[in-house]
Amino acid sequence: MNRNYPHPIIAREGWPILGGGLIVSLLVTMCGGWWSLPFWIFTVFALQFFRDPERPVPQDADAVLSPVDGRIVVVERAEDPYRRVEALKISIFMNVFNVHSQKSPVDGTVTAVEYNKGKFLNADLDKASVENERNAVLATTASGREITFVQVAGLVARRILCYTKVGDKLARGERYGFIRFGSRVDVYLPVDARAMVAIGEKVTGVQTVLARLPQQAEQDSESDRAEEAVSHAPSQADSEQEMIAQAAEKIRQAVQKVAE
Numbered sequence: 001m002n003r004n005y006p007h008p009i010i011a012r013e014g015w016p017i018l019g020g021g022l023i024v025s026l027l028v029t030m031c032g033g034w035w036s037l038p039f040w041i042f043t044v045f046a047l048q049f050f051r052d053p054e055r056p057v058p059q060d061a062d063a064v065l066s067p068v069d070g071r072i073v074v075v076e077r078a079e080d081p082y083r084r085v086e087a088l089k090i091s092i093f094m095n096v097f098n099v100h101s102q103k104s105p106v107d108g109t110v111t112a113v114e115y116n117k118g119k120f121l122n123a124d125l126d127k128a129s130v131e132n133e134r135n136a137v138l139a140t141t142a143s144g145r146e147i148t149f150v151q152v153a154g155l156v157a158r159r160i161l162c163y164t165k166v167g168d169k170l171a172r173g174e175r176y177g178f179i180r181f182g183s184r185v186d187v188y189l190p191v192d193a194r195a196m197v198a199i200g201e202k203v204t205g206v207q208t209v210l211a212r213l214p215q216q217a218e219q220d221s222e223s224d225r226a227e228e229a230v231s232h233a234p235s236q237a238d239s240e241q242e243m244i245a246q247a248a249e250k251i252r253q254a255v256q257k258v259a260e
Contacts, residue, residue, distance in 0.1 A: 002221050009053065009054075011049065012045065013050060013099075013178045013180065014093070015179060016035050016096070017046050017231060018043065018050065018052070019114055021039065021043035021182065022043055023038040023045055023068060024039050025040045025042075025239035028113050031124065033132070038145075041056060048097070049096060049097075049100070050100075051099060052099060052101045052175075053207045054100070054144070054246065055173075055204075055205070055207055056206075056207070057087070057172055057173035057206055057207075058153070058172075058204055058209065060209070061170075061215060062212045062213055062214060062215065063101070063172075063175040063209045063212060063213075064105045064106055064147070064187070064189060064193065064208065064209065064210045064211040064212070064213050065106070065172055065173060065205075065206050065207075065208070065209060066092060066104045066105065066197075066203040066204065066205055066206065066207070066208040066209075066210050067092070067102050067103050067104065067105050067149055067187065067205060068092055068094055068098065068099070068100070068101070068103070068203075068205045069094060069099045069203065069204055069205045070072050070092040070094040070095070070098050070184075070185075070203060071092065071093050071095075071196065071200065071202050071203070072090065072091070072092060072093075072197050072199050072200060072201045073089065073091050073092070073093045073121070073184070073199065074089055074091035074186075074199070075088075075089070075091075075197065075198060075199055076089055076112065076196050077087075077089070077177050077191065081129075081130065081189040082112070082114060082136050082138055082148050082188070083138065083146060083148060083188070085190055086227070087102070087188040087189055087190065087191060088188070088189045088190070088191055088193045088195060088211065089186060089187070089188055089189075089191070090151050090186075090187045090195060090197065090210050090211065091129065091184060091185070091186045091187070092184065092185050092187075092203060093123055094123075094154075094183050094184065094185070096177070098183050099174050099205055100178055100179055100180065100183065101177075101178055102149075102151060102175070102176055102177040102178060102185060103151060103172075103173050103174060103175055103176065103205055103206050104149075104170035104171065104172055104173065104174045104176055104178070105147065105167075105172065106139065106141055106145075106147055106170075106172050106213075106226065107139055107141060107142065107146060107170065107171055107172050108141045108142075108169075108170055109137050109139060109140055109169060109170075110137060110138070110164050110165065110166055110168045110169075110170060111138050111139060111140050111166065112137075112138040112166060113135070113136070113137055113138070113162060113165060113166060113252050114135070114136045114138070115134075115135045115136075115160075115162075116133065116134050116135070116136075117128055117133055118131055118132045118133040118134060118153070119131050119132050120132060120154065120155055120164075120172075121153065121154075121155065121163075123152055123153070123154030123183050123184035127184050128152055128154070128184060129152060129184075131182075132152050132153050132154070133152075133153035133160060133194070134148040134150050134151060134152045134153065134160070135150065135151045135160045135177070136148055136151075136202070137149050137151075137160045137162065137176065137177075138150070138207070139162060139170060141206075141215070142171075143184050143215040143216055144217075145190055145215070145217065147188065147189055147190075147213075148186075148187070148188040149185060149187045149188075150186040150187075150188075151177055151179055151183070151185060152170050152179075152183060152184040152185065152186060152187065153179065153183055154179075154183040154184060159180050160177070160180070160183075161177055161178045161179070162176065162177040163175075163177060164177070173206045182209060187210060187211075189211055189213055190209055190213065190217065192214060192217060193211045193212065193213040194211055194212045194213075195211050195214060196209050196211055197209075197210055198212060201227070208255075216251035227259075
């Protein structure tokens with residue numbers, strides 16, 4: 001069985017809905033003919049909504065992959081509300097026509113899974129990240145980089161499904177969850193990550209690279225670099241002493257000329 005696609009083509013979450021829609025459509029067709037058309041339309045819609053096509057997974061170690069299909073609505077510096085640190089936040093909004101399976105954006109070990117009840121505001125709104133029903137997965141890569149990816153319920157989506165737990169090792173592109181109907185996924189990355197997408201851009205789950213994240217964190221922070229620059233700069237006292245010495249030398253040379 002393919003670990004990333006245990007139920008290829010059609011997501012398992014849609015099997016009951018598709019099965020029910022197909023049975024009802026057939027029964028109404030046999031009894032009512034054209035009256036079955038709305039039921040067939042619903043079944044076709046469900047078929048496209050629950051599709052989960054297999055896609056090749058880029059193996060670039062520095063690449064952070066998009067966990068879902070959708071449109072970029074946020075690229076900014078913000079606080080990761082689960083780790084309480086500054087982070088690069090990238091948010092993807094999914095409409096009802098996007099593939100709704102969630103895939104891991106990196107290779108990593110799950111260190112925490114946090115579910116929060118909440119509202120069901122339009123997932124396109126910024127406040128949906130902190131007010132809507134949501135489920136956060138916190139993961140750490142083999143090199144120690146910490147990443148958070150959050151499933152956020154939307155105006156229509158009212159059921160978040162997460163299949164991973166603490167201690168699980170996720171492979172990049174591995175399926176870990178599903179949200180029914182329109183929703184959103186927030187990804188929080190270390191601040192040294194470099195965004196590769198822009199607001200308004202359409203992304204494809206697993207195939208689009210959201211950002212590039214070095215395997216190792218930068219050794220020197222901005223404050224460290226500033227302190228180093230200060231330590232190497234001449235002090236004010238040293239500068240004054242040098243000016244006094246230069247002035248004294250000029251006076252000595254002038255006196256020597258007069259004496260001659």
